[in-house]
Amino acid sequence: MSAGYAVLDQRSVVAVTGEDRKPFLQGLVSNDVLRVTPERAAYALFLTPQGKFLHDFTMVDSDGDPAAILPAILMDAETERRADLLRRLKMYKLRSRIALEDRADRLLVAVAFGGDVPAALGLPAEAGAARPFGGGVAFIDPRLPALGARLFLPADGLAALEAAGLTRRDAADFDRLRLGLGVPDGTRDLIPEKSIPLESRMDALNAISWDKGCYMGQELTARTKYRALIKKKLFPVAFDGPAPEAGTPVTLDGKEAGEIRSSRDGAGLALLRLEDVQRAAEGGLPFQAGTATLKPQEPEWESATKG
Structure with missing residues (x-):
């Protein structure tokens, strides 16, 4: 392009x-x-x-x-x-x-x-x-x-x-x-007063300094990181079928596993429970949202920061 x-x-x-x-x-x-x-x-x-x-x-x-x-x-x-x-x-x-x-x-x-x-x-x-x-x-x-x-x-x-x-x-x-x-966009993907930065991979997107000292919300953000308290994360997803509206529940094996956020033309973001992502990968189970199935993947840029 x-x-x-x-x-x-x-x-x-x-x-x-x-x-x-x-x-x-x-x-x-x-x-x-x-x-x-x-x-x-x-x-x-x-x-x-x-x-x-x-x-x-x-x-x-x-x-x-x-x-x-x-x-x-x-x-x-x-x-x-x-x-x-x-x-x-x-x-x-x-x-x-x-x-x-x-x-x-x-x-x-x-x-x-x-x-x-x-x-x-x-x-x-x-x-x-x-x-x-x-x-x-x-x-x-x-x-x-x-x-x-x-x-x-x-x-x-x-x-x-x-x-x-x-x-x-x-x-x-x-x-x-x-x-x-797989990059979130403000309130299209994060909910004010509810979303946790590390669930939205903000640490890997250079939004957080871990050595600058105190700021609003710093103590709980650091605690979330160092105590590994994250249970959900935003994932880029590909849809098979029409993209659901933001807020549509995502299910796995009939049970709620997350929620759709922003999307366009067959691609989007979804907040998913990490244990469900692992279970879907191990068992070959599809995620469902509305009439579409969706496949999550780990963002390449976060994998690179871990490597």
Whole structure:
């Protein structure tokens, strides 16, 4: 597939400005914000005190953001939930010298994928590698380089993508890539205040720093990891039959074994009990959801991190 780009309307940019922006976020989100620079982006989670999912986002330090005079940590929130993220961050502002801004009217979120995207954007093929581009910023997806690059751009910055030889595509093309790789997408695959990050393989997707110190939900997240408390995980699945709607129960041998999350064109994600996945593999039993059967597989990228 040749290199292309798409605009993600379901994601919008919010900003944290001010001299305390890094220490403020460092105490709240799951990744090490002190390592975020204009040359290095990161992926992170905002969790409840009980370690349950609330928001996910990529973030990069503009350090002289072309869309504003002040340096800022730019973050891509889910468009329909960005007000909730800003509200929750504001609750912890206290005396921190920061300001919280909605940048949706100034910056859009785009993705570049297929072909040799890093070369087209002048980036090394390393997760999180970032540089100024098109009046905004471009960075290799910090979750997984196979997802391509993410960009925060002014509307006229799309011309720079065209000039770099990328053709415009539908966001559904990127969604097919994401699902084929088995990467979750915010609340399409995680349930606020219920989903556990390690069930969604967020540790393997570079969302969690295990040595940064305290953050919201850190104690329970660490306990889940070190006590091996995970009983379910998100799996990429292939459907034989029409893809069921999100929330459809998955059964194995007539008993509930999990739940469908997002899907498109015969591929999707499902949260499945690990013991049922093992039992299905050993006994050759099919998983069922609605009128479709489905076959789960372990994501290649998680296998690689274990290897």
